[in-house]
Amino acid sequence: RQFAAGTLAARQGQLGCKVYFMSTSSNSEGPAYTASQGSMLLSLDWQSESRVVAVFDTYIAVLDPRTATETARYDFGGATLQSAAPGQRQTALLLNIRGGNSLVTLDNDLTPLAEIPARQAYGIKATDTAVYLLCPNAVECYGFDGVQNWVQDNFSARPIQVLKASELLVFTGSRAEVLTPPDNANNT
Structure with missing residues (x-):
């Protein structure tokens, strides 16, 4: 209404x-x-x-x-916004700061939690518990504290989107597949 x-x-x-x-x-x-x-x-x-x-x-x-x-x-302090994933409890931003991308995570009051280099990332997706960086042939998973949980880098095409449904899905080109974290990863 x-x-x-x-x-x-x-x-x-x-x-x-x-x-x-x-x-x-x-x-x-x-x-x-x-x-x-x-x-x-x-x-x-x-x-x-x-x-x-x-x-x-x-x-x-x-x-x-x-x-x-x-x-x-x-x-953003002069940085260029590349991608944003606003949430009720936490928010993730991909910012280009001084020529390099950075992942910036914020709490529900938009107070910074972490800032880490995001190298070649070109997009982000966030859930309540994790941030997924989309990279040329990889998806990197981070906690909102900036700690990397896992990386999956065996994609034949560029990841376009990550979707948290009953399973975690990644879309690449015309394909969708289940995104399975490595065995030694923190579960998110």
């Missing part, structure tokens, strides 16, 4: 973005959050009646949709 919509507009030569929170049972405009000047909205993740995670190109914020107020924020 509620939804959020992001709008972009150029004002005085600068990009401006607003996120509007609305109810389908009302004709009136709901509260609106104004993003930092020059920031572009990339995605919204509505997680509960009091929590929406907004991913911008320069920062990530937790917004309260009832008031459109920012309750937590993590600025």
